[in-house]
Every structure is written in structure tokens, then in C-alpha cells.
Amino acid sequence: MSAAAGDGGRGGGGRGEGVDGVGGGIVKVGVAGRVARALPIPAGAGLARWVLARNLLAFRHGWVTLVSGFAEPVFYLFSLGVGIGALVHTVHTDGGSEVPYAVFVAPALLASSAMNGAIMDSTFNVFFKLRHAKLYDSMLATPIGPRDIAVGEIGWAVLRGALYSAAFLVVALLAGMVTSWWALLALPAAVLIGLAFAAIGMFATTYMTSWQHFDYITLAIQPMFLFSATFFPLSTYPEGIRWLVQATPLYHGVTLERGLMLGEVSSALAGHTAYLVVLGVIGALGAARRIERLLLT
Amino acid sequence: MSVALASILRVSSVEPDQSARGSAAAGDAASVCGVAAAGGVAPAGGDVLVSARGLTKTFGGFTAVDGIDVAVRRGEAFGFLGPNGAGKSSTMRMIAGVSPATSGELRVFGQDPASHGPAIRARLGNCPQADMLDEELTVQENLWIYGRYFGLTKAQTRERATELLEFAQLTDRRADKVEPLSGGMKRRLTIARSLINNPELLLLDEPTTGLDPQARHILWDRLFRLKRQGVTLIITTHYMDEAEQLCDRLVVMDRGRIAAEGSPRDLIARYSTREVVELRFDTDDHADHVDAVQGLVGASRVELLPDRLLVYTDDGDATSADLHARGVVPLSTLVRRSTLEDVFLHLTGRTLVD
Numbered sequence: 198m199s200a201a202a203g204d205g206g207r208g209g210g211g212r213g214e215g216v217d218g219v220g221g222g223i224v225k226v227g228v229a230g231r232v233a234r235a236l237p238i239p240a241g242a243g244l245a246r247w248v249l250a251r252n253l254l255a256f257r258h259g260w261v262t263l264v265s266g267f268a269e270p271v272f273y274l275f276s277l278g279v280g281i282g283a284l285v286h287t288v289h290t291d292g293g294s295e296v297p298y299a300v301f302v303a304p305a306l307l308a309s310s311a312m313n314g315a316i317m318d319s320t321f322n323v324f325f326k327l328r329h330a331k332l333y334d335s336m337l338a339t340p341i342g343p344r345d346i347a348v349g350e351i352g353w354a355v356l357r358g359a360l361y362s363a364a365f366l367v368v369a370l371l372a373g374m375v376t377s378w379w380a381l382l383a384l385p386a387a388v389l390i391g392l393a394f395a396a397i398g399m400f401a402t403t404y405m406t407s408w409q410h411f412d413y414i415t416l417a418i419q420p421m422f423l424f425s426a427t428f429f430p431l432s433t434y435p436e437g438i439r440w441l442v443q444a445t446p447l448y449h450g451v452t453l454e455r456g457l458m459l460g461e462v463s464s465a466l467a468g469h470t471a472y473l474v475v476l477g478v479i480g481a482l483g484a485a486r487r488i489e490r491l492l493l494t
Numbered sequence: 495m496s497v498a499l500a501s502i503l504r505v506s507s508v509e510p511d512q513s514a515r516g517s518a519a520a521g522d523a524a525s526v527c528g529v530a531a532a533g534g535v536a537p538a539g540g541d542v543l544v545s546a547r548g549l550t551k552t553f554g555g556f557t558a559v560d561g562i563d564v565a566v567r568r569g570e571a572f573g574f575l576g577p578n579g580a581g582k583s584s585t586m587r588m589i590a591g592v593s594p595a596t597s598g599e600l601r602v603f604g605q606d607p608a609s610h611g612p613a614i615r616a617r618l619g620n621c622p623q624a625d626m627l628d629e630e631l632t633v634q635e636n637l638w639i640y641g642r643y644f645g646l647t648k649a650q651t652r653e654r655a656t657e658l659l660e661f662a663q664l665t666d667r668r669a670d671k672v673e674p675l676s677g678g679m680k681r682r683l684t685i686a687r688s689l690i691n692n693p694e695l696l697l698l699d700e701p702t703t704g705l706d707p708q709a710r711h712i713l714w715d716r717l718f719r720l721k722r723q724g725v726t727l728i729i730t731t732h733y734m735d736e737a738e739q740l741c742d743r744l745v746v747m748d749r750g751r752i753a754a755e756g757s758p759r760d761l762i763a764r765y766s767t768r769e770v771v772e773l774r775f776d777t778d779d780h781a782d783h784v785d786a787v788q789g790l791v792g793a794s795r796v797e798l799l800p801d802r803l804l805v806y807t808d809d810g811d812a813t814s815a816d817l818h819a820r821g822v823v824p825l826s827t828l829v830r831r832s833t834l835e836d837v838f839l840h841l842t843g844r845t846l847v848d
């Protein structure tokens with residue numbers, strides 16, 4: 198449990214962090230320490246795991262939400278995949294193949310549920326902790342810094358999202374909607390989608406000052422859910438607005454998942470991945486910076 | 495992370511209950527002679543833990559802390575006294591490393607909070623004015639997770655939490671959620687939580703606000719014990735008796751500046767008289783009676799409060815006898831010693847008549 202990459206320092210703001218002067222103590226570097234060091238924790242966020250651990254502790258008192266987070270995409274899968282699938286039968290994908298509608302829509306639902314789960318956690322929950330519970334204020338009185346908080350909260354949203362995604366994948370597999378071994382990568386891809394949306398969601402939340410502002414989130418998420426080549430291929434959209442669809446982050450998530458689950462793998466998937474990674478990094482850095490601005494006054 | 499861990503391991507490798515860190519002797523000496531130990535009393539004597547020079551904090555165009563100079567030595571109990579809005583909490587937050595100074599120089603443990611924030615925070619305990627407990631967790635979970643934020647191991651945290659639950663008299667409520675606890679219980683838990691990392695320096699912003707008298711006295715006792723163990727205390731309070739009881743040295747703050755500094759006894763000697771005669775009249779406005787009590791024997795000053803008059807004097811009995819001789823008959827007369835309350839009244843300019 199010893200030191201990770203960073204110094205637990207406050208990120209952002211361009212403030213130099215020093216650790217000299219108190220390093221003389223006894224530090225046990227055991228196996229756990231080496232494992233911790235191997236974790237991909239960004240610099241200055243070595244204490245993020247305790248933010249995550251805190252959420253796990255609080256979550257034990259409210260595990261019911263886990264059930265609802267899992268149930269929603271599965272309901273969608275059966276109502277849309279099976280219900281509409283009975284009418285539509287097959288779809289020509291943008292990748293050029295023809296697949297049953299349920300197989301077409303399952304990857305999109307996986308991507309959307311990863312998005313929804315991440316957004317829920319990183320907006321509503323973060324807003325409550327930031328503005329009402331003053332949780333981050335009390336964390337910042339310890340060696341924990343804004344980057345630890347940003348990474349910890351985003352990590353928590355990603356972790357929860359990964360659970361839902363894994364469960365969803367199992368259901369889709371059992372229902373015969375998975376057709377390629379590439380689908381093994383669908384879970385990491387869902388984690389990446391969760392990461393990108395959690396980070397951006399948290400960043401956006403730091404600008405909100407009242408619950409009314411959540412209407413803007415709904416306003417952004419709902420059309421994206423419906424029109425990111427989720428329920429029909431990009432080729433069915435009018436030429437003039439395809440670029441708009443392609444600009445949305447969910448489009449990149451959906452296309453990535455669809456490529457993997459249908460086995461239509463091309464170099465374009467690297468581009469979608471890069472888009473999501475960049476979004477995640479911008480969101481995480483921005484969230485940390487904003488928390489520093491807001492709370493360390 | 496490594497910083498937190500290093501200092502915590504170093505601290506807790508000592509017997510936790512004693513939590514002596516080579517300065518216990520200095521602490522003892524300080525609490526006995528009332529003023530912080532100067533060099534020579536103990537190896538760490540005279541070691542300055544907090545020093546501020548020209549420390550300033552502005553919010554927008556408003557200056558909350560206006561260039562103060564402060565030095566707090568190891569083992570000392572240091573107080574900030576002042577009316578609402580004086581800048582006490584703003585100062586405490588800067589020392590705690592959760593609020594950057596606008597200008598001036600600040601050193602905590604010899605380091606600059608702007609560049610060594612995590613290292614400093616690992617070594618201090620911070621009990622802010624507002625509780626900010628984790629209301630989604632239980633009482634003991636609050637302590638457990640807080641210990642983890644400091645990088646303590648699970649075993650260290652559990653052990654420390656058990657002690658602190660006793661300290662805060664919350665052992666029988668340990669498995670309850672925090673939210674329904676009474677205000678005083680939450681306050682006690684906040685104080686206990688600030689001790690989880692065995693801090694060398696404990697910052698207490700109005701620690702006893704909201705506590706009943708019994709809980710206050712118990713807390714004072716606990717704070718004395720911490721001090722004897724060598725923990726340096728910085729306290730803000732509105733309670734003058736608390737400041738007199740707890741603080742070796744204090745500053746009176748007013749509108750962001752330091753109005754006076756010294757030991758409680760010093761300050762009383764400097765800014766007040768030996769005794770005070772408190773007079774209550776059967777009247778709507780005590781101002782009507784100010785003229786009648788001017789120039790009494792031994793008296794040097796009259797203060798007008800909404801509900802009474804205070805006559806500052808070197809000899810309370812002589813003053814009240816003179817009052818009697820004049821034929822002035824108040825509803826009640828009380829002769830008492832001067833306290834910090836009087837110093838405060840005098841210094842913060844809240845007096846209407848001098």
C-alpha cells in the first residue's frame with residue numbers, strides 16, 4: 198500500500214510540489230507497494246484509491262442501485278432487440294455486413310449503458326458531494342489533493358460501469374447476440390467509454406451551481422443516446438448531418454463496440470479509441486483543476 | 495503518498511497513547527509555566543512550528559486577513575480571539591494548507607504550504623469550524639476512512655479509531671450513521687477525526703461551539719492531555735473562559751489585524767483594570783445611567799452594554815460603596831475580577847462610551 202507514482206500532491210494550477218524534508222521516515226515497500234506502483238495511476242493521484250475505497254464503503258449501505266444500473270440496459274436489449282427485431286429482421290451495418298437487428302443493437306446498448314452509468318455517478322453524486330456534503334473539503338484537509346479526488350471519483354464511476362457492462366455482456370452472450378471473439382475486448386472498450394464520460398461529466402458538474410443545471414446534462418445525453426448511430430446505421434442519416442453524428446462521443450463508443458462485437462475490426466477503431474482517451478484525459482485534468490479552484494480558496 | 499506514509503509511520507512507530515515525539519518535555523514545561531518553553535528547556539524547545547509574516551488573505555477586493563505576524567512554538571497552546579468576521583478562520587485555513595495566502599510569508603513546520611501542502615497536512619490535525627463529516631458513513635467508518643486518507647494501514651486505523659471513539663465518548667454509537675447524531679456528538683466526532691493521524695499540530699476552529707458545558711469541560715481536559723503529550727494547539731474561540739483556560743498565548747484579532755498579543759494574564763493586566771463592577775438598572779436604555787456612574791472612586795472607565803454597565807476599577811468594593819453614597823440604586827451590583835472578555839470589549843472597539 199505504499200507509494201504510487203505521485204506524491205499525493207495537488208495537481209493543476211502549475212504549483213510546484215515538493216516532497217523533500219519529510220522523506221526520512223520508514224517506508225515499507227512490500228509486494229502491495231510494487232503492485233500499487235504498477236497501477237496506471239496518473240502522477241499526483243497516488244491517494245485516489247482511498248477516494249475509491251470511501252465510495253465502496255458508502256456503497257455498501259446502498260447496493261440497490263447496482264441492480265437498477267444493471268437491469269436498465271438488459272430491458273432495452275430485450276424490448277428493442279427482440280421486439281423491434283421481429284419487425285426489422287436484419288440490418289446492413291456500416292462495416293458492410295448484414296446482421297440480425299438484435300445483434301446490431303446490442304453493442305450500441307452496451308456503449309450507451311456505459312455512458313449512462315458513468316454520467317449518473319459523475320454528475321449527480323459528485324454534485325451532491327461537492328456542493329452539499331462538503332466531502333471534498335474534508336478530504337482536502339488531508340494529504341489527498343484535487344487530482345486524487347478527480348481520479349478516485351472517475352475511477353469509481355468506471356468501476357461501477359464495468360460491473361454493469363460485464364453483466365450485460367454475459368446476458369448478450371447467453372442470448373446469442375455475440376458473434377465474434379473480438380467481443381472479449383468489448384469490456385475494456387466499455388470501460389474506456391465509461392472513463393471518457395465520467396471524466397467529462399465530472400468536469401461539467403464542477404460548473405453547476407444548482408440542481409436545475411442537470412437539465413442541460415439530460416439535454417445533451419438524450420439526443421446522443423437516440424442519434425449516435427445507436428439504433429440505425431450511419432448510412433441511414435441524411436448526408437448533411439452525418440458529420441454531426443460523427444462528432445458526438447457516443448458515436449465513437451458505439452462504433453468501437455460494434456466493430457468489436459461484430460468482428461468488423463479495422464484501423465478506424467484506433468481513431469475511436471484515441472477520441473475517447475483524449476476526452477477522458479481532458480475531463481480528468483479539468484475536473485481536478487476546477488476542484489482546486491472551487492475548494493482551495 | 496510516500497510523504498503521508500513516511501511521517502505517519504514515523505509517528506505511529508512510537509507508542510500510540512503517548513505519541514511523544516521528542517518534544518513531550520517541551521510540552522510539559524510549557525503547560526506548567528504558562529508560556530511556551532524557550533530554547534534550552536528541551537531539545538526541541540523554541541522550535542517554531544508556525545510562522546507568518548505579513549500574512550494576507552483577500553477575497554476579491556475584500557481583505558479578510560491584513561498582514562498579520564504570528565509565531566507559534568512547539569508545545570504551545572496558541573489562541574486566536576476575535577469577533578465574527580475578524581479573519582480567524584481565514585487564518586486557520588491558510589495554516590492548514592487548504593487556502594493559499596494572497597501575500598506575505600507563511601511557514602508551517604518550516605515549509606511553505608503552497609509548495610509542500612501534502613507533507614504539511616500529513617502532520618497536522620484540522621478541526622474546521624463546520625463539521626463536514628461523511629454523513630453517508632457510520633461513526634466508526636468516518637474514522638477508518640479518514641485514517642486511510644492519511645495513508646495509515648488498516649490495523650493502525652482500527653486501533654486508533656477505537657481509542658478515539660472512547661475519546662469522543664461515542665463508543666456506543668459507533669455503528670450508527672452520522673446523520674442523525676446530535677450537533678454536539680458530530681462536533682466531538684470531528685475533533686476525534688482530526689486526531690486520527692497523531693498530529694504534531696492540532697488546529698481547532700471553535701472546537702466547543704455547540705457542546706454542552708459538561709462536554710466542554712471534558713474536551714478541555716482532553717486538550718490539556720494532548721498538550722502534555724507535546725501536541726501543539728492552535729485554537730480559535732469566542733469563549734473567553736476557554737481562551738483563558740487553554741491558551742498560553744493568544745492574539746486578539748479585529749478586522750483582519752492583530753489588536754494585541756500576549757498571555758491571558760498579560761493582556762488583562764495591560765488592557766483592563768483589576769476588577770469590574772457590573773451594574774444592572776431597571777431601565778429600557780442603560781445609556782441613561784452612564785452619567786450617574788462617571789468618576790466613581792477607583793474607577794477609570796465605564797463601558798455601556800445593552801443590558802448593563804461595566805465600571806472598570808482597581809477596587810470594586812470602594813467603587814460600589816461610592817456609588818451607594820451617591821444614592822444611585824441599581825437593580826443589581828456584581829463585583830468581579832477582570833477577564834479576557836473585558837480585554838476583548840476594550841480592544842475590539844465595541845464600546846460605545848469610554
Ligand SMILES: Nc1ncnc2c1ncn2[C@@H]1O[C@H](COP(=O)(O)OP(=O)(O)OP(=O)(O)O)[C@@H](O)[C@H]1O
Pocket residue numbers: 494553556557558576577578579580581582583584585623
Ligand atoms: N470564501 C470566502 N469568500 C469571500 N469572503 C470570505 C470567504 N471566507 C471568508 N470571507 C470573509 O472574510 C471575513 C473573515 O471571515 P472569517 O471566516 O475568517 O472570520 P472569523 O473570524 O472566523 O469569524 P467567525 O467568528 O464568525 O467564525 C468575513 O468578512 C468573511 O465574509
Ligand SMILES: [Mg+2]
Pocket residue numbers: 582583584623699
Ligand atoms: Mg470562523
